[in-house]
Amino acid sequence: MSETTSVPSPGATGDRNISGVSIRLEGVTKRYPGQDRAAVDDVSFEIAAGETVMFVGPSGCGKTTLLKMLNRLIEPTSGRIHLGDEDVTDQDADQLRRRIGYVIQAGGLFPHMTVAANVGIVPRMLKWDRQRITERVDELLDLVGLDPAVYRDRYPRELSGGQQQRVGVARALAADPPVLLMDEPFGAVDPITRQRLQDELLRIQEELGKTIVFVTHDFDEALKLGDKIAIFDVGARVVQYDTPERILAEPAGDYVADFVGAGATLKQLSLTRVADVQLEPVTTALAGADSTAVVAAAQAAGDDFVVVLDGRGRPISWPTVAELSRTTTVPVTVDERLPVVGLQSTLNDALDTMLAASQGGVVVTGRRDSLAGVVTVETVMAVIQQARAEVAR
Amino acid sequence: MTAATEARPDGAPDGVPAEETARQADDSAARDGGWRALALQPALIGLGVLAFLVWRATAELSETEDRQLGATVLWNSIREHVYLTVVAAVVVLLIAIPLGIALTRPRLRRFSPLVIGVANTGQAAPAIGLFVLLATWLGFGFRTTVIALVIYAALPVLRNTMVGLQGVDARLVEAGRGMGMSARSVLLRVELPLAVPVLLAGVRTALVLLVGTATLATFIDGGGLGVLINTGITLSLDSLLISGAVLVALLALAADWLGRVVEHVARPKGL
Ligand SMILES: Nc1ncnc2c1ncn2[C@@H]1O[C@H](COP(=O)(O)OP(=O)(O)O)[C@@H](O)[C@H]1O
Numbered sequence: 001m002s003e004t005t006s007v008p009s010p011g012a013t014g015d016r017n018i019s020g021v022s023i024r025l026e027g028v029t030k031r032y033p034g035q036d037r038a039a040v041d042d043v044s045f046e047i048a049a050g051e052t053v054m055f056v057g058p059s060g061c062g063k064t065t066l067l068k069m070l071n072r073l074i075e076p077t078s079g080r081i082h083l084g085d086e087d088v089t090d091q092d093a094d095q096l097r098r099r100i101g102y103v104i105q106a107g108g109l110f111p112h113m114t115v116a117a118n119v120g121i122v123p124r125m126l127k128w129d130r131q132r133i134t135e136r137v138d139e140l141l142d143l144v145g146l147d148p149a150v151y152r153d154r155y156p157r158e159l160s161g162g163q164q165q166r167v168g169v170a171r172a173l174a175a176d177p178p179v180l181l182m183d184e185p186f187g188a189v190d191p192i193t194r195q196r197l198q199d200e201l202l203r204i205q206e207e208l209g210k211t212i213v214f215v216t217h218d219f220d221e222a223l224k225l226g227d228k229i230a231i232f233d234v235g236a237r238v239v240q241y242d243t244p245e246r247i248l249a250e251p252a253g254d255y256v257a258d259f260v261g262a263g264a265t266l267k268q269l270s271l272t273r274v275a276d277v278q279l280e281p282v283t284t285a286l287a288g289a290d291s292t293a294v295v296a297a298a299q300a301a302g303d304d305f306v307v308v309l310d311g312r313g314r315p316i317s318w319p320t321v322a323e324l325s326r327t328t329t330v331p332v333t334v335d336e337r338l339p340v341v342g343l344q345s346t347l348n349d350a351l352d353t354m355l356a357a358s359q360g361g362v363v364v365t366g367r368r369d370s371l372a373g374v375v376t377v378e379t380v381m382a383v384i385q386q387a388r389a390e391v392a393r
Numbered sequence: 394m395t396a397a398t399e400a401r402p403d404g405a406p407d408g409v410p411a412e413e414t415a416r417q418a419d420d421s422a423a424r425d426g427g428w429r430a431l432a433l434q435p436a437l438i439g440l441g442v443l444a445f446l447v448w449r450a451t452a453e454l455s456e457t458e459d460r461q462l463g464a465t466v467l468w469n470s471i472r473e474h475v476y477l478t479v480v481a482a483v484v485v486l487l488i489a490i491p492l493g494i495a496l497t498r499p500r501l502r503r504f505s506p507l508v509i510g511v512a513n514t515g516q517a518a519p520a521i522g523l524f525v526l527l528a529t530w531l532g533f534g535f536r537t538t539v540i541a542l543v544i545y546a547a548l549p550v551l552r553n554t555m556v557g558l559q560g561v562d563a564r565l566v567e568a569g570r571g572m573g574m575s576a577r578s579v580l581l582r583v584e585l586p587l588a589v590p591v592l593l594a595g596v597r598t599a600l601v602l603l604v605g606t607a608t609l610a611t612f613i614d615g616g617g618l619g620v621l622i623n624t625g626i627t628l629s630l631d632s633l634l635i636s637g638a639v640l641v642a643l644l645a646l647a648a649d650w651l652g653r654v655v656e657h658v659a660r661p662k663g664l
């Protein structure tokens with residue numbers, strides 16, 4: 001009854017679908033009037049098509065300014081910006097922006113428009129017909145994990161913060177833009193919701209292959225989401241621009257080393273996906289099933305707890321064998337505090353979730369929220385030990 | 394699931410959070426309460442009108458009083474008063490709203506604190522002074538009255554248009570521009586709808602102010618219910634004075650009610 005189907009690791013798929021275009025900056029400078037220092041000082045930079053690049057750096061170093069010059073919400077003082085083979089520096093800004101998705105903190109949804117109206121804004125500007133817009137809105141809500149029938153006609157204030165942020169992502173993707181700009185999009189939600197939003201973004205990106213530029217102040221978020229990370233100093237000077245693995249392994253100088261922090265081995269936890277480690281098999285039981293049989297199966301397997309699944313194979317609680325043996329049927333109640341992470345989550349997320357729930361393990365879900373296995377604190381410790389050993393070598 | 398308010402990624406019903414249902418119930422209660430309050434006001438006004446008519450039919454009045462409070466004279470005064478108010482209100486809307494919009498655009502934004510300051514002080518200046526000053530300059534009559542009323546009542550509309558637009562979250566404007574909406578389209582589809590509640594509150598204030606201030610028209614030959622009050626004062630006839638005052642109060646209440654209805658109907662859903 002226990003199942004630990006092996007799911008391909010998200011990073012392992014070689015020929016992934018890419019719908020993004022490359023971005024190239026050439027000597028881009030922004031000087032705000034009345035300031036003697038340029039906020040962005042002669043930055044040249046290239047982002048490959050379909051890559052997620054994370055911008056990190058101290059507050060005020062020019063990340064937002066650089067990002068907003070990409071969709072020309074801020075006009076560069078000098079320099080050129082290319083999308084794919086196109087020089088867009090002098091293009092009509094409104095036209096340009098309809099081809100670039102833009103996501104800001106808390107979604108930036110218009111409170112007087114329904115979810116559907118918010119998501120449909122760019123398609124309406126592009127004069128799509130009604131039928132096509134309706135279909136696209138439903139498709140996108142599905143993509144970001146919101147049931148269209150439930151959420152289409154709601155107003156933003158009738159949504160939780162995390163749901164608003166999902167709609168914000170759907171809205172940015174509406175006209176299928178090749179580039180997505182995100183400025184600290186998940187900065188205003190609680191850690192658990194943020195982790196789920198990150199997982200969703202990874203899944204969406206896996207599917208769509210956009211070019212994503214993502215500003216964050218959370219280095220773990222950068223490690224988790226980025227194909228590459230750009231670490232900036234004042235004036236948006238690029239100090240290091242590399243893959244998360246290489247930034248951790250070979251930080252370019254003290255500045256980056258300081259930024260990465262002392263716990264570089266611990267940071268490995270942000271690079272390792274739950275899907276990358278061996279999940280523990282576990283005895284499962286259908287809600288409402290006969291307890292005695294389940295208890296016997298668990299004892300035979302040597303498990304001291306059982307994961308209860310609902311009719312669609314989704315975990316709803318994990319009672320101990322002792323608790324179960326006091327019941328006649330497996331309880332159908334949903335444990336709101338059941339610690340759950342996805343396969344895309346990092347071990348750092350898994351550890352956070354365990355700590356938040358004061359539990360020694362987390363349930364892992366895969367496709368459609370069905371059970372994939374369990375990760376225990378021992379697994380996480382083993383990964384830390386291994387990283388330590390590698391560093392010592 | 395750990396995050397109870399998050400939808401499950403596959404969109405399975407996650408149960409409407411209790412907090413949310415409460416909020417929606419709250420909402421509809423507020424809306425019903427709103428309509429109930431809106432229904433009460435015309436009832437009070439109707440009662441006031443009825444009381445006046447009963448008093449008028451039964452009171453012992455002198456010949457002068459009877460003539461001044463005759464149906465034709467009264468009706469004409471009321472019509473004049475309403476006409477003054479409506480004409481001034483239309484001109485106010487046509488001038489103050491576009492001006493308020495212009496003063497909150499990036500190009501003129503630096504003047505807006507100054508204008509709001511002037512608008513606030515202007516509100517405190519005595520209206521009668523304005524009427525007299527304008528009359529000595531432009532002469533007596535309807536036109537001058539309307540100009541004086543417009544100047545006086547434009548201030549709250551101008552101020553509330555600006556405050557309402559300034560109150561719109563700058564991030565929403567940026568989100569709109571960031572999606573490729575033109576500045577004009579952001580104004581029409583985001584900023585103005587969101588500013589509507591504050592803007593209309595200013596319009597309602599202006600309407601009530603206009604009904605009250607229009608009583609001063611009599612001093613510069615503008616007509617209206619002020620004539621009745623003024624006659625009452627000069628001839629020491631309390632019945633005229635009080636009748637005029639009561640009718641102006643009832644009109645002001647009616648204007649206020651009208652404003653509230655518009656505010657209620659025009660308020661964007663979802664706020
Ligand atoms: N509109 C503006 N006018 C003047 N200075 C600005 C403006 N926006 C940002 N700056 C300045 O430019 C620098 C970079 O800001 P920003 O790009 O927002 O940094 P970050 O996003 O990395 O925190 C800061 O010193 C900030 O004060």
Ligand SMILES: [Mg+2]
Nearest residue numbers: 063064065215
């Ligand atoms: Mg910033």
